[in-house]
């Protein structure tokens with residue numbers, strides 16, 4: 001929120017090095033390059049702005065978006081008028097919110113499972129964020145209502161329900177099992193150590209093998225109450241996402257989206273073969289299977305040859 005007021009990311013010398021501060025893979029790549037040069041660390045620079053502007057940034061930032069920031073800086077004796085806010089690249093996120101990934105939906109928010117709709121961060125909608133969530137949320141709501149209208153009630157299969165309940169509640173039978181915090185931490189370490197860009201195929205293969213093996217570790221998790229049980233189930237979802245990310249990254253043999261998909265063995269973008277979606281599906285035998293899907297034609301004029309913020313990875 002500070003950017004529109006004139007703040008920007010600067011290197012240790014106080015100089016701007018990013019063509020556009022808005023969140024993107026290109027922005028990440030430029031930051032990563034600067035951090036790996038002798039000019040890091042990098043910081044959010046506001047100290048060149050006038051006092052009124054900084055006061056307005058403080059008012060907005062501390063009152064709603066980041067209420068704890070005021071105390072944080074106070075505790076360190078820092079002031080935006082004299083000090084930059086150091087920034088770094090943290091762990092990678094597997095969710096789809098700021099990316100172009102997620103559950104495959106059409107323009108009615110329908111998934112490939114009849115009657116199942118997806119919207120927002122977990123769906124692959126053009127431009128996620130709030131606007132993607134609002135628009136696809138509305139579409140999925142309206143279309144789901146139309147779908148169920150006049151539909152006969154279907155009695156769920158009791159055997160299926162019983163099996164699912166047994167699977168989900170299993171950690172409650174092991175209250176002294178390995179705590180979900182440890183199992184989640186270890187899994188996230190694998191993600192960061194082996195999937196983090198710049199991506200290497202050998203590391204991703206090692207990561208993939210670890211995620212496949214991880215079912216055994218998941219079975220050791222214990223929960224003492226429903227809250228812990230919910231967290232245990234979340235660790236299952238993180239494992240699924242990690243495996244999907246590893247498979248999709250290994251499949252796409254090119255680099256794209258700046259740092260986000262920078263493969264050391266394929267450092268160039270290859271529109272000829274990879275200007276497409278890389279989709280995952282469940283095969284007949286239950287395995288994850290990759291396939292390519294064409295990108296729908298743009299409905300507005302876009303010059304694909306001229307991507308303004310495209311930065312060479314090297």
Ligand SMILES: Cc1cc2nc3c(=O)[nH]c(=O)nc-3n(C[C@H](O)[C@H](O)[C@H](O)COP(=O)(O)OP(=O)(O)OC[C@H]3O[C@@H](n4cnc5c(N)ncnc54)[C@H](O)[C@@H]3O)c2cc1C
Pocket residue numbers: 097119120121122128129130131133
């Ligand atoms: C730090 C940060 C800054 C951002 N800044 C901006 C910005 O400036 N502008 C912008 O447009 N977007 C921004 N975004 C993105 C935006 O916040 C998201 O795209 C948007 O909130 C997605 O909405 P959603 O409803 O799809 O998902 P969410 O808001 O994540 O809602 C999903 C809900 O489902 C709940 N849930 C999960 N699992 C279960 C379960 N098993 N049972 C029941 N409930 C469950 C969760 O608790 C959550 O409340 C930002 C995101 C982050 C993380």
